[in-house]
Structure formats: C-alpha cells, structure tokens
Amino acid sequence: xxxxAEVEFYRxxxxxxxxxxxxxxxxxxxxxxxxxxxxxxxQAALLGQKASASFVxxxxxxxxxxxxxxxGLHLGMSGSLDWRPVPCHPGPHDHLVLETGQGxxxxxxxxxxxxxxxxxxxxxxxxxxxxxxxxxEPGFTPALLRQALxxxxxxxxxxxxxxxxxxxxxxNWMADEILWRCALHPALPAGQALEAVPVLWKxxxxxxxxxxxxxxxxxxxxxxxxxxxxxxxxxxxxxKTGAPLLRATIAGRTTCWSPSLQKLPRPARSx
DNA sequence: GTGCTTGTTGGCCA
DNA sequence: GTGGCCAACAAGCA
Numbered sequence: 001x002x003x004x005a006e007v008e009f010y011r012x013x014x015x016x017x018x019x020x021x022x023x024x025x026x027x028x029x030x031x032x033x034x035x036x037x038x039x040x041x042x043q044a045a046l047l048g049q050k051a052s053a054s055f056v057x058x059x060x061x062x063x064x065x066x067x068x069x070x071x072g073l074h075l076g077m078s079g080s081l082d083w084r085p086v087p088c089h090p091g092p093h094d095h096l097v098l099e100t101g102q103g104x105x106x107x108x109x110x111x112x113x114x115x116x117x118x119x120x121x122x123x124x125x126x127x128x129x130x131x132x133x134x135x136x137e138p139g140f141t142p143a144l145l146r147q148a149l150x151x152x153x154x155x156x157x158x159x160x161x162x163x164x165x166x167x168x169x170x171x172n173w174m175a176d177e178i179l180w181r182c183a184l185h186p187a188l189p190a191g192q193a194l195e196a197v198p199v200l201w202k203x204x205x206x207x208x209x210x211x212x213x214x215x216x217x218x219x220x221x222x223x224x225x226x227x228x229x230x231x232x233x234x235x236x237x238x239x240k241t242g243a244p245l246l247r248a249t250i251a252g253r254t255t256c257w258s259p260s261l262q263k264l265p266r267p268a269r270s271x
Numbered sequence: 272g273t274g275c276t277t278g279t280t281g282g283c284c285a
Numbered sequence: 286g287t288g289g290c291c292a293a294c295a296a297g298c299a
Contacts, residue, residue: 077278111295113278172277
C-alpha cells in the first residue's frame with residue numbers, strides 16, 4: 001500500500017522513538033528485508049542509541065541515531081510501522097523491533113518486498129544525498145517533468161509517472177488519480193502528452209498535497225469526489241461523469257480510468 | 272484450489 | 286547501447 005502519504009503516516013508512528021534509548025533489538029536475520037545487511041552489526045549499532053531525527057523522501061524513510069548511523073526503511077508492497085506497548089511479543093512478520101522503556105517500534109512486512117538498511121557514520125548515505133527533487137520541493141519544475149516525458153516518449157504515461165527517479169513517492173493509486181484529474185489516458189505515449197505538461201505539473205503537486213493532508217496526517221478517508229474510493233474493484237462509477245470506470249493492466253500494473261473522460265487519440269492511419 | 276495484489280529489480284528482446 | 290516489457294520475489298485474501 002505505501003506511497004508518498006502512507007509512508008509519511010508510518011514515519012510518524014515511530015516518532016515516540018525520538019529521545020529514548022533503545023534497550024533491545026529483535027530481528028530475524030534471515031528475513032529477506034535485511035538482504036545485504038550485516039544484522040549482527042545492526043543490532044550492536046542500535047543498542048543504547050536514541051533516534052534523533054526522521055525523514056521521508058518519496059517512498060524512502062531515514063532515521064538518524066544519536067551516536068551516528070542511519071537506519072533506512074523502504075516499505076515495499078506490504079510493509080508498515082507501528083508503536084506497541086512493552087513487553088512486545090513479535091509476530092512472524094515483525095522483522096525489526098526496537099524496544100525502549102516506553103514502547104516498541106515495529107517494522108512489519110508479510111511479503112518482505114520491503115527493505116532495511118544501515119549506514120554508519122555522521123554523513124547520510126549516498127542514496128539519500130543524490131535523491132531527485134521531491135514533488136513539493138522547488139526543484140520539481142515543469143521543465144523537469146517535460147524532460148521525463150521526452151526521455152521516454154513511447155512509454156505509456158502511467159509507466160513514466162511510476163518512475164521514482166522523476167516522481168519520488170508516486171505509486172499506483174496516485175498515478176491513476178493524477179491521470180484521471182488531468183483527463184489523460186494512462187496508455188497515452190508520454191511523448192504525446194507534452195502539451196499537457198503545465199496541467200500535469202499542477203495536478204501532480206495537487207494530488208501529493210491532498211494525499212499528505214488526508215492520508216499522511218491521520219490516515220483519513222479520501223472523499224468520494226476523488227477517483228481513489230472508486231478504483232479498487234470492478235464496477236466503479238466515475239464521480240465526474242457518472243459512467244462506469246474501466247480497469248485493465250497498463251504498464252504491468254492494475255489501472256483504472258474513466259473512458260469518456262480519458263480518451264486515447266485515434267492512431268494516425270498510414271497510407 | 273485459482274487468481275489477484277498500492278513495489279522494485281534484473282533479464283530479455285527489439 | 287537504449288528503452289520497454291515482464292517475471293520474480295512472498296504472503297494474504299477473495
């Protein structure tokens with residue numbers, strides 16, 4: 001589930017960790033989420049430390065610890081963070097538990113597409129410092145969006161929106177919501193959407209802001225005027241047109257759109 | 272049992 | 286070499 005706003009919501013679940021010493025670290029060393037990480041070293045490094053700051057960028061989270069060191073978290077498809085009372089009894093999918101005197105921070109991920117990383121030292125890891133501009137940062141400009149579309153002119157628009165190197169934090173539902181609000185067909189080749197760059201840029205930022213406000217603060221219910229509540233099952237009705245929504249796989253992902261609103265131009269006939 | 276799933280990566284092929 | 290597609294990863298749910 002986790003996209004931009006969900007990730008921000010989960011970061012906040014771990015806020016009680018701030019300022020409290022970690023008294024116990026529990027993890028399953030063989031869990032796929034630790035691929036490439038020395039788990040024994042991670043346990044030793046976290047013990048006794050206090051989380052001093054936390055950050056979100058796109059779908060990436062980063063927690064800074066007092067004595068130096070950075071815990072990176074990606075929630076993948078099914079990951080989540082929560083805060084539980086102690087003593088904490090981890091379930092089979094609770095892969096990382098940081099216990100304190102006041103409660104336990106838990107990373108839970110049944111499908112294990114998520115990822116935990118550890119970077120020692122005072123400077124943040126390289127993957128964090130080279131990140132692309134966030135959708136609501138000044139560096140995310142219409143020109144940058146145009147470049148992304150021009151770089152992949154034959155790819156479906158939806159596939160380009162899902163690329164994290166241009167649009168950090170956009171996931172499947174956000175991409176559908178953006179294209180629906182822009183009245184652009186998800187399968188439109190990106191190179192044919194250049195005229196729409198100003199409106200696309202505006203709506204990308206609008207959806208990011210709306211998602212953070214509604215979901216990112218307290219996981220509220222998105223209003224019925226969005227595509228969001230209507231896109232999950234076959235038989236949904238477009239809240240703009242009142243006509244049935246269509247669902248199909250585009251760019252390898254389940255995609256929902258409103259056919260009378262989001263039209264594909266008829267291909268030019270060769271002769 | 273079957274067939275889905277809100278993410279990412281690497282291999283394959285044009 | 287480049288770009289795009291798709292299977293694989295793993296588990297839960299309908």
